[in-house]
Amino acid sequence: MKGAAAIDPKYLIVFLITLVLVVGEARYHILGGYPRLATTLGICLATEALLSWWLRGRVANLASAYITGISLALLIKPQANILWPFALGAFIAIASKYVLTYRGRHLWNPSNFAIALLVLVAADSVAILSHQWGNDISTNLVIWAFGLVIAWRAKVLHVTLTYVACFVVFAVVRHFIVGGPLLTELAPITGPMYQLFVFFMVTDPRTTVSTKRGRIIVVAIVALVETLIRLAGDYQIALLRPFYVSPPILALAMVGPVALFLDLRRTARV
Amino acid sequence: MSRTWRHSVVTAAFIAAIVAVVVLNGRAAGSGLGAGETIHLAEVAHASGIDFVHQSPALDPKVNHIAAHIAALGACVSVADVNNDGWPDLYFTSSRFNAANALYLNQKDGTFRDMAAEAGVAAVNRAGEGVSMGAVWGDYDNDGFEDLLVYKWGYPQLFHNLGNGHFEDVTAQSGLRTWMNSNGAVWLDFDRDGLLDLYITGYFRSDIDFWHLTTTRIMQQSWDFASNGGKNLLFKNVGNGHFKDVTDSMGVGSTRWTLAAAAADFNDDGWPDLYLANDYGPEELFLNHEGKRFELARAGLEDDSKSGMAVAIGDVYNRGEHDVFVTNISEKGFLFQGNNLRLNFLKQLGRFDEVATGVVADAGWAWGAQFGDLNNDGMLDLFVANGFISADSTRDYWYAMSKIAGAQGNIFEDAKNWPPIGSASLSGFERSRVLLNRGEAGFVDVAPEAGVTDLLDGRGVAMADLFNRGLLDVVVANEKGRALVYKNTANPSHWIEFKLVGTRSNRSAIGAEVTAEIGPGRQRQVVDGGSGFCSQNDRRLHFGLGDQALGGVTIRWPSGTHQILNGLTIDQLYVITEPR
Numbered sequence A: 001m002k003g004a005a006a007i008d009p010k011y012l013i014v015f016l017i018t019l020v021l022v023v024g025e026a027r028y029h030i031l032g033g034y035p036r037l038a039t040t041l042g043i044c045l046a047t048e049a050l051l052s053w054w055l056r057g058r059v060a061n062l063a064s065a066y067i068t069g070i071s072l073a074l075l076i077k078p079q080a081n082i083l084w085p086f087a088l089g090a091f092i093a094i095a096s097k098y099v100l101t102y103r104g105r106h107l108w109n110p111s112n113f114a115i116a117l118l119v120l121v122a123a124d125s126v127a128i129l130s131h132q133w134g135n136d137i138s139t140n141l142v143i144w145a146f147g148l149v150i151a152w153r154a155k156v157l158h159v160t161l162t163y164v165a166c167f168v169v170f171a172v173v174r175h176f177i178v179g180g181p182l183l184t185e186l187a188p189i190t191g192p193m194y195q196l197f198v199f200f201m202v203t204d205p206r207t208t209v210s211t212k213r214g215r216i217i218v219v220a221i222v223a224l225v226e227t228l229i230r231l232a233g234d235y236q237i238a239l240l241r242p243f244y245v246s247p248p249i250l251a252l253a254m255v256g257p258v259a260l261f262l263d264l265r266r267t268a269r270v
Numbered sequence B: 001m002s003r004t005w006r007h008s009v010v011t012a013a014f015i016a017a018i019v020a021v022v023v024l025n026g027r028a029a030g031s032g033l034g035a036g037e038t039i040h041l042a043e044v045a046h047a048s049g050i051d052f053v054h055q056s057p058a059l060d061p062k063v064n065h066i067a068a069h070i071a072a073l074g075a076c077v078s079v080a081d082v083n084n085d086g087w088p089d090l091y092f093t094s095s096r097f098n099a100a101n102a103l104y105l106n107q108k109d110g111t112f113r114d115m116a117a118e119a120g121v122a123a124v125n126r127a128g129e130g131v132s133m134g135a136v137w138g139d140y141d142n143d144g145f146e147d148l149l150v151y152k153w154g155y156p157q158l159f160h161n162l163g164n165g166h167f168e169d170v171t172a173q174s175g176l177r178t179w180m181n182s183n184g185a186v187w188l189d190f191d192r193d194g195l196l197d198l199y200i201t202g203y204f205r206s207d208i209d210f211w212h213l214t215t216t217r218i219m220q221q222s223w224d225f226a227s228n229g230g231k232n233l234l235f236k237n238v239g240n241g242h243f244k245d246v247t248d249s250m251g252v253g254s255t256r257w258t259l260a261a262a263a264a265d266f267n268d269d270g271w272p273d274l275y276l277a278n279d280y281g282p283e284e285l286f287l288n289h290e291g292k293r294f295e296l297a298r299a300g301l302e303d304d305s306k307s308g309m310a311v312a313i314g315d316v317y318n319r320g321e322h323d324v325f326v327t328n329i330s331e332k333g334f335l336f337q338g339n340n341l342r343l344n345f346l347k348q349l350g351r352f353d354e355v356a357t358g359v360v361a362d363a364g365w366a367w368g369a370q371f372g373d374l375n376n377d378g379m380l381d382l383f384v385a386n387g388f389i390s391a392d393s394t395r396d397y398w399y400a401m402s403k404i405a406g407a408q409g410n411i412f413e414d415a416k417n418w419p420p421i422g423s424a425s426l427s428g429f430e431r432s433r434v435l436l437n438r439g440e441a442g443f444v445d446v447a448p449e450a451g452v453t454d455l456l457d458g459r460g461v462a463m464a465d466l467f468n469r470g471l472l473d474v475v476v477a478n479e480k481g482r483a484l485v486y487k488n489t490a491n492p493s494h495w496i497e498f499k500l501v502g503t504r505s506n507r508s509a510i511g512a513e514v515t516a517e518i519g520p521g522r523q524r525q526v527v528d529g530g531s532g533f534c535s536q537n538d539r540r541l542h543f544g545l546g547d548q549a550l551g552g553v554t555i556r557w558p559s560g561t562h563q564i565l566n567g568l569t570i571d572q573l574y575v576i577t578e579p580r
Helices: A009-028 A034-056 A063-075 A084-099 A110-121 A137-153 A157-178 A182-190 A192-201 A212-234 A247-269 B003-030 B061-070 B398-405
Strands: A076-078 A126-128 B041-043 B076-080 B089-093 B102-106 B112-114 B130-138 B147-154 B157-161 B167-169 B184-188 B197-201 B233-239 B242-245 B257-264 B273-279 B284-289 B293-296 B311-314 B323-326 B340-345 B351-354 B366-372 B381-386 B392-396 B433-437 B443-445 B458-464 B473-478 B484-488 B494-501 B513-518 B521-526 B541-546 B550-556 B562-565 B572-577
Touching: A009 A063, A009 A137, A009 A192, A034 A063, A034 A084, A034 B003, A063 A076, A063 A084, A063 A110, A063 A192, A076 A084, A084 A110, A084 B003, A110 A126, A110 A192, A110 A247, A110 B003, A137 A157, A137 A192, A157 A182, A157 A192, A157 A212, A182 A192, A182 B398, A192 A247, A212 A247, A212 B398, B076 B130, B076 B458, B076 B473, B089 B130, B089 B473, B130 B184, B147 B184, B147 B197, B184 B257, B197 B257, B257 B311, B273 B311, B366 B473, B381 B458, B381 B473, B494 B513, B494 B550, B513 B541, B521 B541, B562 B572
Parallel strands: B311 B366, B366 B458, B494 B572
Antiparallel strands: A076 A126, B041 B484, B076 B089, B089 B102, B102 B112, B130 B147, B147 B157, B157 B167, B184 B197, B197 B233, B233 B242, B257 B273, B273 B284, B284 B293, B311 B323, B323 B340, B340 B351, B366 B381, B381 B433, B433 B443, B458 B473, B473 B484, B494 B541, B513 B521, B513 B550, B550 B562
């Protein structure tokens, strides 16, 4: 037990995303081909190793690059058999950690930045994981069982639970605003993209604010912005169409960096 | 090198990568358009006397909120020479109660005349009986006249061609009167006994009566791996107009959501196999073991789950193989399932290789498709019909549908949980694609240059040399729209055509294969018992030759007889009767 307790939470996250990969591939061939995984993972790891060595003088721990690589391999669903979204997405994700920084901290979760960028500027080539998950509750239960324990061990359970609670509340709100079945509004959170979002993206300790209270507020705002994007989708606001293909990821891409920037500036003053 | 300078280099690389994304995406968006190519088509439906307009079914009010989605099927076209006058005729289906199907007889002067009512094959959409979803022609009793099977959401109907311009409904005594929600059927002689058998596919479950729903749990339980669709049925023709359900003993009762089926001898063992395009699931290939049983093959299909809509068979690179094109869904930003172009390497590698890229992969929400040499250059081109629901162009159902698409199965399969579609479009107003085959240079989309610009919701596509000119024309059945006839106006080039008449084999010669040596290659085609999506090409096989020499021609009849023809004169139709 002492040994288990001593495990760095980062490696528990590595275990969890590997579990998602293995279960998803074994049951649903979620990857769509191993070249996608090899490309994304290889470039993520190589870019992280190279840039950390070149810019900081030492090769960084590659665990977070591994998580980013797997996330991108699972989330990117491109046109036909093209590989460049995986290659460029992987490089952009990791490079963003070294380029888009403030006071030594990168502002975006790497996979969140890359995915948001790809769906916004490359919509003719890239879609996001939406349903390749078998629509099977037993798969989700496995992910959630491990995910909740690991989120608790990683001390980010409050982020996950706050997001889920806010999603449910806002789903009810949308149901009353938009009409239509309540389950329609609740349904997205049972989908595959959300499993990656709630356990790997929104909880990323490197891109969340410094206080527990702050993290709860920020994730609630993410859920709120997501709801605004969803309402834009319901009311067919054409200008925002690029956003409502992936509301939570784009909401986090907008809210997360602003919150972290303000938090870093506040703590610097203190 | 200073740290600042190094950081600048990384920043520059970062920006360059983003620029590369934009550039590569731009290429994907605009890639493949061809100019000055050699396919030319002119839409002549009205001028030819064809003014058929498909009507969609009206369903139980319990699914009113998504009726536009559920009921967006049923526009079919099938080709046959119904009266044996040597000119192809056309049958179109409609899908609303009391709406008439149409049988357009070729008047041999460039026009057609609807004779369905007189023939007795018009009034088939009736309350209590169901509505048409498609039709296939086949001479099931080998009397020399093509008979008609209309498959439905309801009871299928078999019409015996009496040979005098009239048809008799023989469903009751045929053994085919089984309620199905079917969107496809194919004639094949699976046991090679000389009698055409019938494979009818199920889409929605067969216990669902769309006009008296007892539950709203009627939808697929998964977007990618659904297996709660209607059961496909194989009927063996036992002679004397009787069919026997042999589905379970033959092992072909898939309950995936099959939208299309095609039959051909994919593995060259002499027995016709079945290839299925399944919506919400992987494609399936059932290999025929000497007419005794079918076996679901592991042929590289099972890992690639999409939304199959149509199966077109063609020899893409003149390798003497039956390759397969299966249409799927692509929608910018939301979903790139992509069409599949599967090259047949069953004999060499035991599998198909998926090679679709660019314009072949991404045609929008693709439906019917057929191979055919539209410019007589010796390579098979592709015509792909697209577009699902064209309604209010300012409203789009994709976002609303995306909310439910990833949901758990028990939420997803209940229609009442689906958001209302209202007046929204869903991948509407998409144009058809005309993909010119340039061999190793790949396919290029020449639709606008070829004159194909309609934005109707295409479903069934069939090809035939409608005007006996040695040029393939294209007929498109459109959902809730008028049927289109694209007359081929390409410059004449060399060709040869074959009409096969079976003797030991089924009279329609369905399943017979012709392999023609064209220049350095050899192109293989199979007589069609139903293919594409709810469609059937003309029974006559058309080979474009371009300026290439025609070598030997081999016919493999379903009976097993091989026939080799040499020294044929080109630019002619040959009527070949099977040696007894």
